[in-house]
Amino acid sequence: MAQESSFEITRLETFVLRVPASPPVRTSFGVMHDRPALLVRVTGKEGFQGWGEVWCNFPAVGAEHRARLVDTCVKPLLSGQTWRDPGECFDALSARLHILGIQSGEPGPLAQAVAGVDTAIWDMVARRAGQPLWRYLGGQPTIDVYTSGINPDRPERVAEAKAREGYTAFKLKVGFGDQRDEDNVRTLRQAMGTGATLMVDANQAWTPTQSAEMAARLAAYDLAWLEEPLPADTPWPTWRTLTAGSPIPIAGGENLRGPEAFVAAMEEGGLSVIQPDLGKWGGFSACLPVARDVLQRGRRYCPHWLGGGIGLTASMHLKAAIGGAGYVEVDSNPNALRDWLLPADYAVKDGKVTLSGEAGLGVTPDLERLRPYIVAAYGT
Secondary structure, X not given: OOHHHOEEEEEEEEEEEEEEEEEEEEEOOEEEEEEEEEEEEEEEOOOOEEEEEEOOOOOOOHHHHHHHHHHHHHHHHHOOOEEOOHHHHHHHHHHHHHHXXXXXXXXXXXXXXXXXXXXXXXXXXXXXXXOEHHHHOOOOOEEEEEEEEEOOOOHHHHHHHHHHHOOOEEEEEOOOOHHHHHHXXXXXXXXXXXXXXXXXXXXXXXXXXXXXXXXXXXXXXXXXXXXXOOOOOOOHHHHHHHHHHOOXXXXXXXXXXXXXXXXXXXXXXXXXXXXXXXXXXXXXXXXXXXXXXXXXXXXXXXXXXXXXXXXXXXXXXXXXXHOOOOEEXXXXXXXXXXXXXXXXXXXXXXOEEEOOOOOEOOOOOOHHHHHHXXXXXXXX
16 A cells, blocks of 8 residues: 555544334344444544444344444554554454454454444545545446345335336345245246346355255246355355356355455355455455455455445445446335435436545535434444
């Protein structure tokens, strides 16, 4: 990195927000009755600020817990020194917290805390440079998007509404019974037509045998991918057996941590679509090299995101920085903390989004507007 990427953080703040989920968001492993967001704001020595978001959907108290991890574990390691660039800072924080993650049994939440801070630092550095983050990282502003989280109750209604908003690709949740799942996929294909791109997400719900059977059953509906049919910790040889026999490309990655895991997913597991979540692990510092490696290996890189607008915008900048085939995920369910934290000019046209030329991520949260939904804050 060039010298202008060096920085010193003088302040780190966290904000936990919650809004009711109406209707609740259903998955194979649980229901979200509200929509949380954990925002991170960093302030540098020169006064420039940056925003990031920590993944915090589950369990129900996850946002508050991760906010305390940022405040008590990450903040003391971050402040009071000059970092050469965001990557150096990410590596140092990850190394310093590695043993704590083992000892506490919480390597995931700690990695999520670091990831959100890393995103905020990249936002700050790009704002200081006066460039949108996608341009700062050498990318182009236009990306493909798809709408996800389409629940099993009358899914065609949601898809049709999203099509009117400009979406052309749609991901249905499955894992609610084999016949019901197939009926929903058939209904969605009939409603959206042969020109629409359809994907399905099983949220780790199936056994290896069921996954293979459902992949064969659903192949008739021309799906772009089948996402996380197996538990993410299933041994890679089992994944390889599935991917080798599946007529549908197999996707995954939101529950992986570390570059070695993504290499194994592709080379040992045979995954075709790789979906890191920059709020769960890696931020920009680690997800950028993973994404480049994905493209070099001839796979599709499609960032995962299910949360507020800061993390979604960051995922879009990350994809724009990398380029290549693939989509950014945009949740179809109502979420004020997504909509209020997107750039003012956000719009989908013919399945694409063009990012603005505003510096950094191009989003500065309106804390006064959000104040009724802030349930905890630290460092303010």
